[in-house]
Amino acid sequence: MASSFSAAKITQPLPLNTTTTRSPDNPLFSSFKSAPPASSFLGSTHKLRIQRPTSARAQTRSGTVVAVSDVVKEKKLKSNAPTSNLLITKEEGLEVYEDMILGRAFEDMCAQMYYRGKMFGFVHLYNGQEAVSSGFIKLLKKEDSVVSTYRDHVHALSKGVPARAVMSELFGKATGCCRGQGGSMHMFSKDHNVLGGFAFIGEGIPVATGAAFTSKYKREVLKEGDCDHVTLAFFGDGTCNNGQFFECLNMAALWKLPIVFVVENNLWAIGMSHLRSTSDPQIWKKGPAFGMPGVHVDGMDVLKVREVAKEAIGRARRGEGPTLVECETYRFRGHSLADPDELRDPAEKARYATRDPITSLKKYMIDSKLASEAELKAIEKKIDEVVEEAVEFADESPAPSRSQLLENVFADPKGFGIGPDGRYRCEDPKFTEGTAHV
């Protein structure tokens, strides 16, 4: 790939569908004319974000280049009747809508509960990014895996973890999905194949790569020929400057692992603007550098995300290898509930608020006569009840007792060793009571 310094001109930063810049700085970056896609990826190669293409992009590697789903947008605008050129069926639309409403309602309730002192620590809310979670995860099977970051409540909910289990976990109760031992940043579910929940950024990407490796191993070594489980790794823009990201892109492309790397680029890593920390802010370009397609998609539009996701997940399932999908999205709240969120420009926030994924989908569904206002309202009401019930359940659940303290340190508790009396320490009743010193 040619370096960005091959550009003759340095262009202004690219606005997103508006005319104002999105950061106070004027970052330097070159633009390009993208080559036509070599694979069956959707979408035209037109500008979504490019103002003036100035230099020809040099030949990329065997992976395909950018696909920007402008075509999807055009398709959406054109259709007015519920004919077959709609992007989504009614059932699918309602499913996705319900999932996004659940995510939003749940996170709003989390904020309330936090300020009421029911949950503590670092809580990172997902408001505004629901399109990415619902767009991707609703296409998965139960056996597929999802790996997330600390902003993981909604990923867990989309994958099917019951809201009461997640709320309980946040309250630190024994009925939580991780028995109260994980907390907000560690949502795990073996039943639903949610592999976490990681507090350090980038930490989950190798784990996701490992889950994808297992899928390939099962198919090729264990001869479970029909194993086509896909893994999705979600992470943010800040993570894309981390070594683990690049190392895993390399390994995934090298071994053609069935994984999709989903970047939730919300432009801010706590208070660090993506443009201030990244030499080349266009993350999707880093995919082809490793030999996999890099796709950029409007992450505030669930239908666009869904189209891209279908393609990427299909690729992985067919054994064609990984894909890097950059979803341009935005978080409406601060980084966490402890973040005063003073650094971001209110105009920027307002701009993105008009692109709220939930209102967009609602409008689309009503305009294309896929659903009536009443149906959607009924869904919202239903979700309200689900969330309320989750809070009640969590409130009434017991806190973990002392005996739980040492239970899950080792899968095989013999790992605590042999005590002075010759018996394994885990046989000591103090261990089952949780009062022993390890």
Added chain:
Amino acid sequence: MASIFQAVGAAAALSSSNSFDSKKFYLSSRKSVSERKGSIFVVRSDGRMSSGRVDKLVTNAVATKADSAAASTASKPGHELLLFEALREGLEEEMDRDPRVCVMGEDVGHYGGSYKVTKGLAPKYGDLRVLDTPIAENSFTGMAIGAAMTGLRPIVEGMNMGFLLLAFNQISNNCGMLHYTSGGQFTIPVVIRGPGGVGRQLGAEHSQRLESYFQSIPGIQMVACSTPYNAKGLMKAAIRSENPVILFEHVLLYNLKERIPDEEYICNLEEAEMVRPGEHITILTYSRMRYHVMQAAKTLVNKGYDPEVIDIRSLKPFDLHTIGNSVKKTHRVLIVEECMRTGGIGASLTAAITENFHDYLDAPIVCLSSQDVPTPYAGTLEEFTIVQPAQIVTAVEQLCQQ
């Protein structure tokens, strides 16, 4: 070549337990008979020793060739091999037994492993099962953890243990913690192994002893092998364990030769090994220092001392039973380790013994460790950083005078 007396001390402990699956343990009651200068030594299955002193044990601190005593044992059953071959044998047996066992690391496949531990495995099992990874320790260790969570049993080889410092993030945060933070939903049956320790003028970065850095991580077990017998046994036990285990090997011990049994066996991960029973002083050691200790023991015996030498083998958790019984018998403890002085395994062991067996001590515990110095390249300086047999002899003499 050192013949090793295997203590089966905890067999009694195991047989009394009902709460876990003891089928996992193949600790058969072993009787090993060795003939020395006129004395016969028998290890009973319940761990009690009989008979008297042993006169000569070791001829070299680090044995690199077969002892002449091997000739006299030619009629014994079993087969002779080098330590790295023993590791390979254990690995191969486990890979045959369970198709989910796989190996990941740099140069483990086509190259056969930088110390030949995985030689011949890639042609036999394929490139996916014996995976040559790019040089990305943090990520491929994390990948092994993700694979372990989803059903495989990977073994991660660090080409040199020191390289695993790059994987510290994954080892500490994910390997040790995920079973707990997931509320017990996911197990991480991963084995992380590799050669460490001070070699022959390898320089500071290649001479690191990571056991002291990893020992605080909750949720992992650490073992150190020192003979072909326990190398194979610990490798197999580590692979079969549901816990994440870090197996420390030593660069200079790979060419040790020993005769090991033909039949299948496993060493207990949590147990220490009685190397030489004695009465006057307990010497606790592990890995290569075991051989320095045994060389010092030769001198000590000639001077009239009777040291009890225990190879602690399990660095985390400590086998307080074997160690405690020894302390109660001898009342003096010397710890000889290759870790650095500050925050090493010896420091933890000293604390653990003081806490549990303070009443039985006649003298303060003495801990001989390597100096807190980045291992120098120059051979003479390197010699001064680690503990030598002469220092061990002096320390024993001083301790026994108190």
